[in-house]
Amino acid sequence: MISNGYVGVSARLKRKLAHDKQKAEFRGFQPMNDRDDFSGKVRRAVAARAGWHCSFAGCGKLTTGPSEEGPDKSTNIGEAAHICAASGGGRRYDESMTPDERGGIDNAMWLCSDHAKLIDRDEVTYTAQQLHAMKREHEAACARALRTGKSAGLAAGLLAVGPDVVCTGELTQIDAMGWTLRLGHFLIGDLHGIIAYLDGFGQQDSENRYVLSNELGDGRVLSAAPTLTKQGDGYSLYCPVAPVAPRVDAQDIGSGFALQPETNDLYLDKKGSMARVSGVDYLPQRLRETLSMQRGESPFSPTFGMRFFEYFEAFRGSPWFDLLFKLDVVRQAAIPYRDGITQQTHTPLHCVTRVRNVEILADAPTKNRLPVRLDFDVRGIGRWTHDTNSE
Ligand SMILES: [Zn+2]
Structure with missing residues (x-):
């Protein structure tokens, strides 16, 4: 059991104290009768429509789950937040609304406690219109998730x-x-x-x-x-749109000096010359070279490369990070660039015709490398999956 500062009180009293504290914080100690609060029915409905996940764009945190307090107990860290405040003086208060409208489901948005606090402190960044848009988008993602059987984040x-x-x-x-x-x-x-x-x-x-x-x-x-x-x-x-960018068979992607998997270094083959790989055998290496090149790093092609670190800084830990990373791999597969050395124009991953999935297999890069699982359609091969850490 995790200690939470309430020593020697019953579990029931602890829950009541925590509940009252949360209620008081959320309400800013305002008298109850001035507020157009949501009924339990509205709260449950808005939570269920959000799949009990936070509706704030980019969060999607699960807000309910089992509690340590007992085999039949559950914990809830979500709140039915008011889009337009429940009482005068609150954020985005709209005096033209009726009490029924203020306490109605259209004015409710299911959020984790962090995001409920955040929107209650800033009505400049979070306008009622934006919050309505986030709620709509989240509910649409939940509907897609139900349809496709994928999690809400992945279905977006x-x-x-x-x-x-x-x-x-x-x-x-x-x-x-x-x-x-x-x-x-x-x-x-x-x-x-x-x-x-x-x-x-x-x-x-x-x-x-x-x-x-x-x-x-x-x-x-x-x-x-x-x-x-x-x-x-x-x-x-x-x-x-322009016609689809031309792709080549995996057999024709060219060749490069082979890198030893353990040392990531050049090595000599049996005849004593620099080992080379070509075609399909060269594909994993070509992928690694492309996906590990950061935009701006190449002196020959300044716009070439991935935007991994930009996205990592801004979106790490959020469900959007994997999706943004995939989107950037899609760019490498589908959008041509001009190679500063060969002066040829082609897509960096020019045998990949479709990026089915990109799964990041670790929370953070180790030695500047991030293991990823790639699931591609490759011209001349068909469906091709590959883990970059298995090389
Ligand atoms: Zn949240």
Whole structure:
């Protein structure tokens, strides 16, 4: 049993004290009768619709589970938070709402205790409109998770439009000429970022003109500036796309000096010359070289490379990190760059036709290496899976 400071009191009293303390904190010691609180029914309904996971974008923390207090006890660290405050003076209080509306499910959002506190301290960053959008997006992800049998985080589609905008959302239409996206919540950038990107499209480097979908595991070069349309309570983006970037068979990806798996160093073959690998045998090494190259590191191709450390700094520990990493691998597979040495233009992983999944197998890199499990469609091979730490 973990000590929590209440010595010698019964479990029941402890629970009551903790509950009252939490209630008092959450309510800021305001008298109860001025507040339009949620009923137990509303709380349970909003929690269930959120799958008992925090609805805050990028959190998704599970808020309920077993308690140590007994075999039939459970713990809840979630709260039905008010989007517009329950009483005057609270954040985002809207005096035009009726008490029923304030205490109704439309005004409730299921959050972990950290995020309930966060939104209650800042109504500039978290507007009612944004919170409604997060709630909608989270409920949509839960509905997708139910349908697909995947966890809510993995079922959420991520989309990238150029290098500075990543949002949740889905592809609503695809044909040879264009992709239509329904935009959800922004993880990187915002709506203004999209508008700036569209306005400045003509000045964008060719390597920054792309759209990526991690649901599809594929991406396209944009052939012209996308068009943004307001649709209902959201936005839709039509992206004119270039034909799929050419790929080669795995047998034809070229060759390189072989690296010894243990030392990661060059070595001599039996004839005494530098050992080389080519084709399919070269693929794991080619992947490792591509995925471990950080953007900006290559003196020959400044825009070449992964954005791993950027994402790692901002999103480590969140369920979005794996999805962002996958999205960046999709970019390596689908979006061509110009090789500064060979002067050829091709995608860095130019035999990978689809990125099915990328799973990160450790919490943090060891010796600057992060073990990952890759699940790709490879031209000339078919489905191909590989663990980068097994080399
Ligand atoms: Zn949370």
